[in-house]
Amino acid sequence: MDTSQFRGVIPPVVIPLSEKKTLDLEAFDRSINRMIEAGVDGLFFLGSSGEVAFLTDAQRYHVLQEAVAIVNGRVPVLAGIIDMETMRVVDQAKRATGFGVDGLVATAPFYALGGPKEVERHFRAIREYTDLPLFAYDLPVCVHTKLDPTMLVRLGKDGVIQGVKDSSGDDVAFRWLILENEDAGHPLQLLTGHEVCVDGAYLAGADGSVPGLANIDPASYAEQWKAAQAGDWERVKEIQDHLARLMFMTRRVKATVGFGAGVGAFKTALWQMGVFNTNQMREPVQPLVGEDVEAIVDVLKAGGLMDPDAPIRK
């Protein structure tokens, strides 16, 4: 299975909604094209930033159908197949496959936890039902299990998974994953889910990144990846500092916490920048308003993503 296409910057795509909380196709098209034109290397739909947990099955497949059509083969498409336990994930995998995506992304089981045996068996069972490249999504903040590096490399050598999207925040374990993957002949494409410490991950040997913030500033992430490939580490760091300061937008939100603050800030930024038409969120999350919107605009202006004189959209 050739996985060489899954390298570089692969943003998890944030989904624009109309005021009525339906998919805003015009903004979706604009945002996707903006990222591809900025030079991203792939796109990941139905991840956490893509509100996968909030979408009904019908809404999920609507997103995939439109996404594949808009991307139209210009970059590879990864699709999240996020559900609670193995056979529900298999159902999601079968359906996603029908929409022509290039790879699948699955987490460990969640809701009813087991131990490491069950986690490994879970990925092996999914492989039995799909021929697409499969990425393990290491996301303990959502699934409450940390994936063990040694197990991941074993699954890679056995052809069960072809890559890892690491959003664990555990950079020590990610380093061990990189080293064990090298020792095994690099069976896995290793992508960091960081927005803020991508420079260190590239220096350590990551094959790419999946930063939600690349929806806001795809050009900087694309340039950063090129600088890393060229070994220009001072430039990689310089761009990272700019991006880390942009990420302050998620720290400025006062009205809520968790998903509503993080993806809520991204949607608000895209709205204020004119990429999205609203910053609408899905139930039970409410869009940000008032001083939270103002704080995000301040961050965007400080980061050069908005004209200093631009008014706040209402």
Place this chain on the structure above:
Amino acid sequence: MDTSQFRGVIPPVVIPLSEKKTLDLEAFDRSINRMIEAGVDGLFFLGSSGEVAFLTDAQRYHVLQEAVAIVNGRVPVLAGIIDMETMRVVDQAKRATGFGVDGLVATAPFYALGGPKEVERHFRAIREYTDLPLFAYDLPVCVHTKLDPTMLVRLGKDGVIQGVKDSSGDDVAFRWLILENEDAGHPLQLLTGHEVCVDGAYLAGADGSVPGLANIDPASYAEQWKAAQAGDWERVKEIQDHLARLMFMTRRVKATVGFGAGVGAFKTALWQMGVFNTNQMREPVQPLVGEDVEAIVDVLKAGGLMDPDAPIRK
């Protein structure tokens, strides 16, 4: 909305599988009838013990269809509508309603967490889409949010929820919930999810219990509830000690942890007692074998649930 029917012992029904991991209708019928005949006051399908996280949607609705037919109105039926976020839960609610169940049970949002505002809005949004009695399922071990007693009573007074199944293990918060519910005129039916401390919950004023262990020994739980209604607390405690010792079966499992040890032990017990035909589990969980089975049989024999001379089923 009359919720007086949701009192007493309402076991979360464990699902028997064939060796091929399909619903074993014969055993399902036997187990349900055994519980009803033992005097339980209701049945809860598609809870955690009912493997809800592991069932595909098709399998979930198959369970509900058969369950409603077998129960046939003899006791009220609660159905779990467990999914990640609001609109996915609403989808589950709409479908479950079509199968003729008497009430619904929903957790807080999980996977993508927010704060208390989102949790409250979540339940209010579900209410907009259903006319059935709705129970809030407080299950932080699975959903990683503890439901606040004051919020629950507020939702009760507003007619959003009609009861709570408390599996939080936080008996202090449950006591506060009972007291606040009393002060508000008892809008909520409060059911403890404990197997082991049901006596204390009854003494504190709980309206009933939802013990997974009642699949194994429904008669004792039914008798315990009657003793509590009669104020015979010494008897309530005596039965509880018997049941707590039975629950040791889940502590004896060595091969795995979590769901596979808990529900795995229940299925193994029901198999060894002749209620189930196998102890098969759903992917990625494996059925218990060898010394784990032997240990469970020992507990059953010590508790008088199996004949001391009965051989171990293979």
Place this chain on the structure above:
Amino acid sequence: MDTSQFRGVIPPVVIPLSEKKTLDLEAFDRSINRMIEAGVDGLFFLGSSGEVAFLTDAQRYHVLQEAVAIVNGRVPVLAGIIDMETMRVVDQAKRATGFGVDGLVATAPFYALGGPKEVERHFRAIREYTDLPLFAYDLPVCVHTKLDPTMLVRLGKDGVIQGVKDSSGDDVAFRWLILENEDAGHPLQLLTGHEVCVDGAYLAGADGSVPGLANIDPASYAEQWKAAQAGDWERVKEIQDHLARLMFMTRRVKATVGFGAGVGAFKTALWQMGVFNTNQMREPVQPLVGEDVEAIVDVLKAGGLMDPDAPIRK
């Protein structure tokens, strides 16, 4: 080692301070005598409620010296010997012993965690250095390790520990501890650290309780224990409801969280009731003020602990 004296209500004593944050001996004397006269069965000094973590060693031994003198043999005295790891705890044990206390209370190691082997070895090592009765203090909220019931009973049978103060909030594990202790011939005195679910613990077979709230209302806890001994469970429950409502005082605090809200509320209540002369706290905690004090007074008046017309002390 005779441990029969360690039964019934053994409040963890809250320490009164002057405005200058020194031990207020007058109030200390008044509060201790008030509890003994109300019928408590023992007193526990230097527990969490006794600010053990905040006291310098010199302050700790000052408290013990004065406490033993005031109690003067009327009830048994337990002393917390709380420190990070084994040999520091042994140091505390040796010194506390010199002040003539009747028993010692030690937690699992904290700060640098190990596994269950180290926890068991820790208690065995402490035993080598003391001849006093030793209670294991199960307090995961502070030490981040839950003590295993089977290990505790093993330590009891081996004469290492003579009792357990269970403040784990894990009532299932406490039930198992009670049952395993019975099966082993009751080597351990089992005390619940609950304020709010003491009724259930007594019904389950606890040998007593260590409720911080008994500093506020010792008479009710003493009466509750007598009612439990007499098998009058309705009365036990009735008193518990009164006490649970009193405990609302800790839920009303808005200015801070954690220790400052819990013990801060107790000190404020004792101050408003005239038992303490201030509600002063130790660094870095600040005493409660303003609306937090008013809310606590409201709870005390509703519970009959303060005259409805009494003014708020300033």
Place this chain on the structure above:
Amino acid sequence: MDTSQFRGVIPPVVIPLSEKKTLDLEAFDRSINRMIEAGVDGLFFLGSSGEVAFLTDAQRYHVLQEAVAIVNGRVPVLAGIIDMETMRVVDQAKRATGFGVDGLVATAPFYALGGPKEVERHFRAIREYTDLPLFAYDLPVCVHTKLDPTMLVRLGKDGVIQGVKDSSGDDVAFRWLILENEDAGHPLQLLTGHEVCVDGAYLAGADGSVPGLANIDPASYAEQWKAAQAGDWERVKEIQDHLARLMFMTRRVKATVGFGAGVGAFKTALWQMGVFNTNQMREPVQPLVGEDVEAIVDVLKAGGLMDPDAPIRK
């Protein structure tokens, strides 16, 4: 207060013990000199790796007395003043100061937790009692509170603290700390506690590192710091990979977990390399034996820290 001396590699010193668990002065002298001669920039005594939690007060001050004498001004000396709450920490600060150390290192309060107000007040209170440079030690794995970057920089601007030793493992927050510290004019010296991701921390702008593994291989950490100063990031990364592989020694331990596996592996390595005379640990931790020792030797040989033909010391 000049803090420019606290830069570069400042290992947390691991303490050698005799078979009788007393300080092994000969090995202590050898290990300290070995690190200074290898080019480290400072030494940190009484940190977690220095068994601070396990030492009685008398043992702590013995360590400081000998350490200051051996170091003899060649590099600056930091001393941990680790205790539960503010005034206990102040006691430790006063005593450590008497031994002539150059700076102090304090954690957030632990055992009895409060909120952010108490954490900030804690550091401000310590400052009132000492004139030495003070480092905040961010160590949630031991103290269960994460220090907020914005608060740390505020304390830095106010002259309360002069630096941070970040062992939080939260590299995103560390990046934010670096950026906010820059914006404030660099009041704080920021040291990463990582062993494994030091390269990323240097690239991000850290002022140095406090790696326990530098007890084993001080020369590599010293060279890595020089390469970082010179901007040779490929070399920084190359050395990091070597060091990360050395750190595998802590992952190979099977007999225990936590502190006993981590510092236990370091002591075993130093013993096998001939720097220490034993791998003895303090109660309740046991030294590693058998296959754990063999696995550590394998890692040392693979990393070039031991001769491939060297026998295993018994």
